[in-house]
Amino acid sequence: MKLWGGRFSKNTDQLMDDFNSSIHFDSRMYRQDIIGSAAHVRMLGHCGIIPAADAELIRKTLFEILEDIENGKVEFETSAEDIHMNIETLLIARIGDVGKRLHTGRSRNDQVALDIRMYLKDETQTIKGMLKALLEILVNMAEEHYETIMPGYTHLQRAQPITFAHHLMAYFQMFRRDIERLDDAYKRMNIMPLGSGALAGTTYPLDREMVAKELGFSAITENSLDAVSDRDFVIELASCLSMIMMHLSRFSEEIILWCSSEFSFIELDDAYSTGSSIMPQKKNPDVAELVRGKAGRVYGSLMSLLTLMKGLPLAYNKDMQEDKEAIFNAVDTVKLCLPIFTRMLETMRVKKSHMYNAARGGFTNATDIADYLVKKGIPFRDSHEIIGRMVAYCIEKGKNIDEMSLDEFHTFSDKIDKDVYEAISLETCVNERKVPGGPSIESVKASVRSGREYLKGIQ
Ligand code: ARG
Numbered sequence: 001m002k003l004w005g006g007r008f009s010k011n012t013d014q015l016m017d018d019f020n021s022s023i024h025f026d027s028r029m030y031r032q033d034i035i036g037s038a039a040h041v042r043m044l045g046h047c048g049i050i051p052a053a054d055a056e057l058i059r060k061t062l063f064e065i066l067e068d069i070e071n072g073k074v075e076f077e078t079s080a081e082d083i084h085m086n087i088e089t090l091l092i093a094r095i096g097d098v099g100k101r102l103h104t105g106r107s108r109n110d111q112v113a114l115d116i117r118m119y120l121k122d123e124t125q126t127i128k129g130m131l132k133a134l135l136e137i138l139v140n141m142a143e144e145h146y147e148t149i150m151p152g153y154t155h156l157q158r159a160q161p162i163t164f165a166h167h168l169m170a171y172f173q174m175f176r177r178d179i180e181r182l183d184d185a186y187k188r189m190n191i192m193p194l195g196s197g198a199l200a201g202t203t204y205p206l207d208r209e210m211v212a213k214e215l216g217f218s219a220i221t222e223n224s225l226d227a228v229s230d231r232d233f234v235i236e237l238a239s240c241l242s243m244i245m246m247h248l249s250r251f252s253e254e255i256i257l258w259c260s261s262e263f264s265f266i267e268l269d270d271a272y273s274t275g276s277s278i279m280p281q282k283k284n285p286d287v288a289e290l291v292r293g294k295a296g297r298v299y300g301s302l303m304s305l306l307t308l309m310k311g312l313p314l315a316y317n318k319d320m321q322e323d324k325e326a327i328f329n330a331v332d333t334v335k336l337c338l339p340i341f342t343r344m345l346e347t348m349r350v351k352k353s354h355m356y357n358a359a360r361g362g363f364t365n366a367t368d369i370a371d372y373l374v375k376k377g378i379p380f381r382d383s384h385e386i387i388g389r390m391v392a393y394c395i396e397k398g399k400n401i402d403e404m405s406l407d408e409f410h411t412f413s414d415k416i417d418k419d420v421y422e423a424i425s426l427e428t429c430v431n432e433r434k435v436p437g438g439p440s441i442e443s444v445k446a447s448v449r450s451g452r453e454y455l456k457g458i459q
Helices: 014-020 023-046 052-068 084-101 106-142 164-189 208-215 224-229 231-256 286-310 318-347 351-362 366-375 380-397 406-410 427-431 441-457
Strands: 149-154 157-163
Touching: 023 052, 023 106, 023 208, 023 318, 106 164, 106 224, 106 231, 106 318, 106 351, 106 441, 149 164, 149 351, 149 427, 157 164, 157 351, 157 427, 157 441, 164 231, 164 441, 231 286, 231 318, 231 366, 286 318, 351 427, 366 380, 427 441
Parallel strands: none
Antiparallel strands: 149 157
16 A cells, blocks of 8 residues: 555556656665654654654664665665655554654655755765865876976967966866855755645644754755755756866867877876777777766756756646656766776876977967067067968978077078077976966966865865
């Protein structure tokens, strides 16, 4: 007999049970469901809504059930539909009629809203911790590479020299924003919905604040209809997770390019690479490729959730049960990707000389020679034109600008002296860019310092 079986004269069909049941995916919220129920029942006892002794027994038994679940002693039943009714069924099986008092002043609609908030609060903190670990690796690596010169790109064409530290710290900024976004989403997750009932609250004099306090919520929801039908916080989290995956995916794309022979900027550690079953020479960046690929499934979750919610009238609708697999999959995927990506990054070998040579080879100092002429009194547009011709000459001769003799330089401008070699060295090009946020050693050191400060403040 179903917990809601009173008005029905026959059992549900097996097909119906299988279709309707969510236990195979919502059982993972067992802990939140039990802790939420324990807080609810304590409040019921405290407010005199049920006898205090009953409340105590229910609470005690709920924690016993929790322990049994954790020790693998409990089997959930499809016929009990979802985690909420499975736990309640177990409770009633153990303590009979007393257990039937637990659901007083509560509906599964506010209960599921509570559980999913609690579950996602925990997961958000876990993911934040993983992002923090990644940020720590990024600043550690940046400190090793203040002087590792590499080409910076626009249009994937070599543009101007930067350092590997500068490049790494760009990702630091992205993942830092991801943490800030999670913090912001967390604020709206952290509101307690219990007491909203099915949709219209309850006539029992519940102390909602007491429950919120016990469960560590910062406030209670202010509208019962909204509280049971709001999944904005799920969508917001999915959006934060999509952004994290987008960042990981861009980084992955660069790693994949960098370990190709064409770039050859890095080599991945054997422990985080794979071989080919047919081509003996292959060493493939599977981690980065899988991370890039998995971004798709997280975006998919976000799209599913937005679409799921767009046509729902107030308040609760069963469609909303579909929110769980989508957000769980997104959460699982991000939790799978972040740690392995971090390990792959910290174990990879950086080929400094290859990076340096690539920066030397691509005329990445062309802007600086133009600026050199500007400092000698030539208007920028004219100097741009002169250097353009110089580059064309070098391409024809197959040399770099800094390989030209002074005589060759003079065929382009008599303003060029031998100090040009110093002025256009890659080291000068990088380190004269002292502007805050720029690639010079001192600018990047400042950004690492501020990054470390930020990391200290994260809780
Ligand atoms: N399993 C349901 C869900 O995930 C719980 C709420 C069910 N409420 C109801 N009125 N049928 O949404």
